[in-house]
Amino acid sequence: MRAGHQLHLLEGGGELFPAMVRAIERARHLVHVETYIFEFAGAALQVAEALERCALRGVTVRLVVDGIGTARLPQSWRERLERAGVQCRVYLPLGHLGLLIPSRWRRLHRKLCVVDGLQGFCGGINLIDDLDDVSLGRLERPRLDFALQVSGPLVADMLETMEQLWWRMQAVSRARQHEFRAAWEAWRAGWPALPLDHSPPGRKASPTAAALLLRDNLRHRHDIERAYLRSIARARHEILIANAYFIPGRKLHRALTLAAARGVRVRLLLHGKYEHFLQYHAARTAYRRLLEAGIEIHEYAPSALHAKVAVVDASWATVGSTNLDPLSLLMAREANVVTRDPAFARGLRQRLDHLLQTAGVRIEHEQLRLRPWRLRLFDRVAYAIMRAMLWLLGHRY
Incomplete structure (x- = not known):
């Protein structure tokens, strides 16, 4: 663990989504989002609209969703995001045989967001309204879930793992199209140079020690x-x-x-x-x-x-x-x-x-x-x- 972090606990999408929107609205370089479920309805729409606005002002915006959790982006929103310049990718689409292929049981379940390498979000909250549930339908009370808003050195770790997955997905996509040279270049590609001074101006570095743990x-x-x-x-x-x-x-x-x-x-x-x-x-x-x-x-x-x-x-x-x-x-x-x-x-x-x-x-x-x-x-x-x-x-x- 390293010191120098600020951790803020967020409960439910009711707290997470507005915090994400505020961070996205201030983005100047890059917004990168990974989620298992992205439901383009209800309270989660505010995040989709913030990503769209952010891309329209020239910020690089990347969105990765899982091929089971978000099997299909709504056509209207896919077109809106593409017109705005949001780069969307689906992790391991199921294809014709679906889950009959055991390797496709390996899903992208993490929920991460990094803004300019300075602010990060990590937790269990999908981009879906707190009162909507894909299995239980409409809930009477909000779903109980938690996430963190993070600043500090581990945000760079979050960005690195997200960018690595992004470029691997790019390389696999090119290779499947037999564009092997482009696949090799995508595999070796770097990501935008971002400011990594995590200490807010005029504030001493926090002693809070934290670390990012991954499972892959x-x-x-x-x-x-x-x-x-x-x-x-x-x-x-x-x-x-x-x-x-x-x-x-x-x-x-x-x-x-x-x-x-x-x-x-x-x-x-x-x-x-x-x-x-x-x-x-x-x-x-x-x-x-x-x-x-x-x-x-x-x-x-x-x-x-x-x-x-x-x-x-x-x-x-x-x-x-x-x-x-x-x-x-x-x-x-x-x-x-x-x-x-x-x-x-x-x-x-x-x-x-x-x-x-x-x-x-x-x-x-x-x-x-x-x-x-x-x-x-x-x-x-x-x-x-x-x-x-x-x-x-x-x-x-």
Whole structure:
């Protein structure tokens, strides 16, 4: 971790989207956005319109969306963005065979935005209205999710990883068109030289230490998982995790149960709404063992939970796009910011504690035991399917 950062926690699109728009409106050189879902409707339209205005004034604007999360940009908006000069790319379009090709299970799940190399945004919030859900439809209450607005040295790391992916996508596209020389040039291409003085004028550098952690299918396969495991192993008092899709593997399950065994209070705030058969039912196979280990499980009741945050001992915290399930930890491109800043960690811990007490429904062991046999069978079937899929990909989890 390096010092010199300012971290501002944003809750939901209601806080993230206006902050992104303000930063985009001040852009002078480059705006680069990556997201899994971009829904051109509702509150997310303000971000699309800001990108359009930014490109029209001559700023380089790049947008990358995932080929499943945003399978198709609306034709009207694609044309508007192209006319404005926004460069749009789709990561791994499914094609005719879709998910029958296992390599296409590897998705772009991270949510990043960098403006001029000076301001960055990282978290779990997709560019979709807080009251819209692709699986649950229109929500009565806003979705619970978090992101960070960041300034400091790690913004350069965010920009570097985004630009590397951008030029690799360019190279692959050229190669598929048999333009091999252009593909080689795209692969080797650099990115615009940007100012990297992260200290606001007249203000001393912040002591806040933070780092950007990535998960990809090359050099950073296990970085985020290892960061979780290290922080859990060092916990002495409390572990708080809010995570949408929680299916812990052997290592994470063991780390949590060992922490509980040495007296650490472990509390989980998880997504309780039914969205997908596999994720919903496979997650519940872990509940019984976790409860037997003394770990508290709460399901978020008011609405959908999409958060991916954690706090350990009110001194270590992470905010990002990574679910604690095999899709995120083994296959998807993810990005998390981690920090050891006590003030930030205490603030996030206070928010999560409040949510657990006021919006979480605690799951008890007896409640699981009394679930209908049909649901318990679904749990086992979903878990078996998940393990079979991982076996096909050659993964142990």
